[in-house]
Amino acid sequence: MHRTRRLVPAIAAMVAGAVLAAGTVSACQADQKPEPEQSAAAPVVPAAPTPTPLPSAAPGTAGPDAERSAWLGEQLREIVDAQHFDDVVNAKTGKRPPAMPNVDVAVIELDDTGRPVAAANTLLTQKHPHGVAVPVTRDLSAPGVRWTHWSNSVWAAKKSTEPLLADRGDAPLEFMTPYPASVFKLIVAFGVARLADRGGVRYDEVYDYRPRKATCPDGRKPGKHSVSWWLDAMLTYSSNTATCALLMMLHERDGVAPMNGALRSLGLPTLRVVNTDPADGGGWSFWGLTMTALDTSRLLLLFTEAPGTLWRTPKGDPVTVGVLKRSSRATLRKMLRDQGLNQALSTANWCGQDYPAQGIPHAVPKRWIDPATGVVHVEDRTYRGDVRKCADDAEVEFAHKTGLVPSAGADAGIVTALPGAKPRRYVISVFSNLGCTYVDFVGAYDGACRYTEKLATLGAAVDALMTKTAGRATATLVSGG
Incomplete structure (x- = not known):
């Protein structure tokens, strides 16, 4: 499908072509660099249709309504299909990708108390070029998927990789889950919060990071800051050094294995941070860092104040936000609300510009905006344009974390309507292998490593759907545990 570059904020224009180079594109300057070593082991945004009101789950039960979730799943599949994710080009050659990109999108619709009303998960692959709506259980899981490890070369060859989970051999769907890039820092934040809740560290405690190696993506950069400072740097502007520091601290205090074990016991088995280097917190790999959209969305639910049982573990135990203490949940939410990298x-960060298209309608936190010029500065990154003139158009708060490397683009967060705006509340996560290797057109963002605007048009379409469904899902769910 051939398209021309559009000059108004509708949908990205494209250049046609074919083929990919599996390696890093030299023109890309990723927010997270360099890309990890791969382990040997391992037209306009479509308007969402107005829904027919669906019943909520019966009082006294926990979990989303199955009928409503099925309906939401089909709506999400149609939205994902409408983005034409294969209509991107290689940043250097202008040629099309060798296979349909892999995209994993999950949405959990919440009622006015923050409890799940419906959940949906769509997967886009070469076997499902128009997307497939994955059946989601009342425990917000997708047992019908055989998740496998990411590999650039295997994806380009249209083959399969080894499984991520050992017990899914009979699952009818197979999906090679993209590398999560910096969204994995949500897992590290969970691990630090869990350690703090158990008295293993204080947020105001000063941690002296003295790496003994240089496997961290940003090299060997020692530092001495409070744990809260390191957390803020990791979550708000995606500091790799801060992430390595916190991972090294977790290794030193025996927090990594318990963190992964806790995620498994909660029924979030695809969320893993393994084989990182205790000597500096680096050693990130495609095989060692894994996440899926639905499990990530459930993890984000644990950062909220939603009442009652959210889902049940594989053993049948109720899961509540009490997994983390209220103070830790508030700390993480504040940092995610202060996100500086609003670009997926x-x-x-490009508010009011012709390109890229507008995504979820929220505003840049004031801490990143130059009060004299309105230009967004996030550490060493500067974004063009005065965002003050369109800040009043913001409709929601988006507490989120992005991730970007040449072969992966991701974003996950919690959306809540601002006072006076049309009501909606939901969690959304997306993982894709569309990093800055594949862009909307050659020369996009002047060659800097950025995301295709298709992620933004996806976000806008989901937000429009959630806005239209708001009020049709009443807050009648009651804890089942």
């Missing part, structure tokens, strides 16, 4: 599902 939300493109607020």
Whole structure:
């Protein structure tokens, strides 16, 4: 499908072509660099249709309504299909990708108390070029999928990789889950919060990071800051050094294995941070860092104040936000609300620009905006344009974390309507292998490593759907545990 570059904020224009180079594109300057070593082991945004009101789950039960989830799943599949994710080009050659990109999108619709009303998960692959709506259980899981490890070369060859989970051999769907890039820092944040809740560290405690190696993506950069400072740097502007520091601290205090074990016991088995280097917190790999959209969305639910049982573990135990203490949940939410890298599902850092298209309609936190010029500065990154003139158009708060490397683009967060805006509340996560190797057109963002705007148009379409469904899902769910 051939398209021309559009000059108004509708949908990205494209250049046609074919083929990919599996390696890093030299023109890309990723927010997370360099890309990890791969382990040998391992037209306009479509308007969402107005829904027919569906019943909520019966009082006294926990979990989303199955009928409503099935309906939401089909709506999400149609939205994902409408983005034409294969209509991107190689940043250097202008040629099309060798296979349909792999995209994993999950949405959990919440009622006005923050409890799940419906959940959906769509997977886009070469076997399902128009997307497939994955059946989601009342425990917000997708047992019908055989998740496998990511490999650039295997994807380009249209083959399969080894399984991520050992007990899914009979599952009818197979999906090679993209590398999560910096969204994996949500797992590290969970691990630090869990350690703090158990008295293993204090947020105001000063941690002296003295790496003994240089496997961290940003090299060997010692530092001495409070744990809260390291957390803020990791979550708000995606500091790799801060992430390595916190991972090294977790290794030193025996927090990594318990963190992964806790995620498994909670029924979030695809969320893993393994084989990182205790000597500096580096050693990130395609095989060692894994996440899927639905499990990530459930992890984000644990950062909220939603009442009652959210889902049940594989053993049948109720899962509540009490997994983390209220103070830790508040700390993480504040940092995610202060996100500086609003450039994927939300493109607020380019607010008012013709390109990229607007995504989820939220505003850049004031801490990143130059009060004299309105230009967004996030550490060593500067974004063009005055965002103050369109900040009043913001409709939601988006507490989120992005991730970007040449072969992966991701975003995950919690959306809540601002006072006076049309009501909606939901969690959304997206993982894709569309990093800055594949862009909307050659020369996009002047060659800097950025996301295709298709993630933004996806975010805008989901937000429009959630806005239209708001009020049709009443807050009648009651804890089942």
